[in-house]
Amino acid sequence: MSQPRWAVVVPVKRLSAAKSRLRGALPGVPHEDLALALAADTLRAVLACPAVAEALVVTDDARVAAAARAAGAQVLPDQPDAGLNAAFRHGAAHAPAGWVAGLTADLPALRPTELAGALLAAQAGDDGVRRFVADAPGLGTVLLAAPPGVDLEPRFGVGSAAAHTASGALPLPGDWPSLRRDVDTADDLAAAARLGLGPRTAALVAAACPARSTS
Ligand SMILES: Nc1nc2c(ncn2[C@@H]2O[C@H](COP(=O)(O)OP(=O)(O)OP(=O)(O)O)[C@@H](O)[C@H]2O)c(=O)[nH]1
Numbered sequence: 001m002s003q004p005r006w007a008v009v010v011p012v013k014r015l016s017a018a019k020s021r022l023r024g025a026l027p028g029v030p031h032e033d034l035a036l037a038l039a040a041d042t043l044r045a046v047l048a049c050p051a052v053a054e055a056l057v058v059t060d061d062a063r064v065a066a067a068a069r070a071a072g073a074q075v076l077p078d079q080p081d082a083g084l085n086a087a088f089r090h091g092a093a094h095a096p097a098g099w100v101a102g103l104t105a106d107l108p109a110l111r112p113t114e115l116a117g118a119l120l121a122a123q124a125g126d127d128g129v130r131r132f133v134a135d136a137p138g139l140g141t142v143l144l145a146a147p148p149g150v151d152l153e154p155r156f157g158v159g160s161a162a163a164h165t166a167s168g169a170l171p172l173p174g175d176w177p178s179l180r181r182d183v184d185t186a187d188d189l190a191a192a193a194r195l196g197l198g199p200r201t202a203a204l205v206a207a208a209c210p211a212r213s214t215s
Pocket residue numbers: 011012013014017018019020021022058059060078082083084087104105106184
């Protein structure tokens with residue numbers, strides 16, 4: 001039997017407001033270009049993942065929407081424009097019946113095989129329970145997965161790993177460094193670069209600091 005395939009919801013904030021903690025991380029690179037590259041590399045990995053049938057990008061940003069459509073994603077408006085969890089709920093409500101995952105759009109080192117491993121692990125329990133992947137420090141969440149017929153019930157934000165656990169979701173323990181490596185700060189970006197960045201982000205890092213691209 002073939003593995004059931006997933007709809008993955010990927011919310012992206014307006015680029016002018018997104019990733020504020022990263023502002024100035026790449027000297028000479030416009031901040032919005034960096035925020036767009038992070039999302040584009042995340043989405044590229046999502047769409048290259050064999051377990052994924054569909055990506056739904058929730059955004060009100062025209063550049064993000066154009067890049068997402070060009071990559072093959074469906075684009076939904078950021079309704080009701082009430083923050084990240086509302087955006088996840090909106091995307092999940094438009095996903096086809098089946099397995100649904102929510103993923104943050106700040107994973108520029110994401111490898112499709114690691115995403116596939118996490119999605120497969122989320123299906124292994126077959127017990128109707130939501131599962132999540134915590135970020136590298138263990139406090140936040142990068143992926144939340146819900147079985148068919150189960151609400152995604154996203155609780156992203158500060159301390160979201162504990163919030164997801166408190167809501168009945170179970171943490172997935174797998175070793176997926178590129179999935180767990182979300183990028184909020186310049187240090188996170190350096191850590192993601194050590195794992196290997198996607199092409200859009202790598203090009204901007206190289207443009208900001210050419211010496212780094214050859215090391
Ligand atoms: N559509 C949508 N996406 C959001 C919203 N808030 C956050 N996101 C996305 O959710 C992901 C994780 O959020 P954060 O890491 O907090 O990102 P952020 O709010 O852009 O970053 P900071 O300004 O540094 O807090 C990022 O990919 C954001 O683009 C929102 O209100 N709407």
